[in-house]
Amino acid sequence: MTEHIVVVGAGYAGLAAAKLAAKWTDSRVTLVNARDRFVERVRLHQLVTGQSLRDLPLADLVKGTGVDLVVDQVTAIDPDARKLQLTDRMLTYDRLIYAVGSHASLDGVPGAAEHAHAVSTLEDAEKLAAALKNTRTVAVTGGGLTGIETAAELAESRPDLDVLLVTDGGFGQALSAKGARHLRKTFDRLGIRVRDHAKVGEVRADGLVLDNGERIAADTVVWTAGFRVPDLAARAGFAVDDHGRMVVDETLTSISHPDVTGIGDAAAIKRPDGLELRMACATGLPTTQQAVRGLAKRLHGEEPDPIGFRYIQQCISLGRRDGLIQFVNTDDSPKERVVTGRAAAFYKELVCRGTIVFERHPTIPAG
Template sequence: MTGKQHIVVIGAGYAGLAAARRLAGRAGTARITVVDARAEFVERVRLHQQVAGQRLRRWNLAEELERKGIRFVQARATRIDAVGKRIELDGGDCVDYDVLIYALGSLADTGGVPGAAEFAKSVATPEVSSWTVNGGTIAVVGAGATGIELAAEIAESQRDSRVVLLSADEPGAWLSAKAVAHIRAVLEKLGVEIRADVKVVEVTADGVRLAGGEFVGAETTVWTTGFAVPELAARAGLAVDGAGRVLTDETLRSISHPEIYAAGDSAVIAGPGERSLRMACATALPTGKYAADVVAARLRGREPGDLRFRYVLQCISLGRRDAVVQLLHADDTPARTVLRGRLGARVKELIVRGAAAAAGLR
């Protein structure tokens, strides 16, 4: 690469901010622009706290980025012209790029079940998490990390509410037996009704219907069964997988468009055990930084080193006073060590605060 390059990052989540911040210190004279529809950064990993009535800290993206010499454009990217190397924005403007880092993250996956998109609420993004619990019965569909954290947070802070956790699997089933047992014990102590052998086949305005016909009434239904990605990359003609995530090589470069890199939830990234890395803050931060390192190295005419990555732990909060911190093997499978209770809660809080700092937020 020669001349004064323009590097554009679309997406100001953990991956995008980590990439932009890293580039600001390593990309020499290159101009850096971040494009995002949001004016503020809100910690996605705390959104379950927000809907339970807690106030979250917000960072002004323009202030945070521009003090590092990074231009911020608040707009929604509506189209990528991969041939002309141009991003079209919802206000009618365009941003040209020499190098693009695609870090749009993910959003709620409500497809496949009738009524989920129309009637269920979500905590997948700040835009869909502006609601708060108003009592009554809350049906939480999905017992992954998001569903567990949400059910525990609501049950702890809204003691007059009835919380029902609905899933085909035991909460935390992918973790160690010790972690699974602790999660169930804490949820039950908080009064959460766990239905771990059911499948939701329909969502209505006043509850959910299970396979077999049983109806579970609820004033609020929250959908936490998984994540999807924006369609922008697929519409632009980039090589993507069946879910729409950008297919990348070992340096996070698009396998179809060499001037585009991808990081975080919207990328398919080879990981340990011949599996792609999972959607997580723990994936977004290091891959965002690595994408920046690759771009900076190639700006100087050098080839980057390999991505050195492994998961160390996974943490799940169980309200404000308890949590599970599961240590992991290099292949992302659970190790024997599990931190629980107040110690787990303190460690989880430190990790969440550290994630914001790692993204360059003061």
């Protein structure tokens, strides 16, 4: 009997997984997603400045692949009965690929959920874009890649804005000395103020309050300090870590439910040497390929191989005309080598375009 594989979530990992499962197995494949469009999450910081993103209907992206698309919300999973609860019906599966992604974490600091904006979903970005129409001062919280890219994009596209980046760590601390110098130089050129080693204690309608009581005025607060995953796996009784991510083994199979594969941001993925992979397309796409190939082997009675992954680089956009390519060691620690300026911006643009090429043809090498 033909098995039924259901993929929950059509982000970068989920869409690729569905198409690969349809190609590499003899199973019937269904892809379930709450919206009918693919969202280029890596470009949402561009959307908030008024730039247009490509319209990418999921129906077009799966056309001719053998994947059945269901546009609906998964509200619950019953792993014992192997059923998904959708809005008004049930969907059964033999194998489940869990790829629900992540979103901004706004619960850790008082007032963030009420007063801050995020850039982790299309809805977040659209709300932020609307808020920026009546904004003069923007405080971007979080010194990771999302915060850096968002602050730079805002400052370049909207020179009328007063942009401030607030981070509780050191500014550019994950970069090499050369990378950190270029980052600082670029932020100075764009007029972005930086407050590092500054921990936010509260978000208010008129700005931020730091742990030391200092107030920072801002018309709009953008929150990029951390991400969280939906609680779908935890509520279903799957083994999850302290952050709610599905705990998977070295083949990306759930350690509590061997008929379930966890991929992308919603899975706690570790290399065989124990290094936990960060949330990123750079990790999600190649490990998705390996996970689905392992599932195909298992369906054919073979033993799947453990995933293999090594870091190569971090690609950071600093507006449309500048960028930073930070080369890294296999454990993601920075090398001194960097590429900067327009060459880096062009390279990052090719990477972003390449993600869509990959979604259309997910068998091409992803890393």
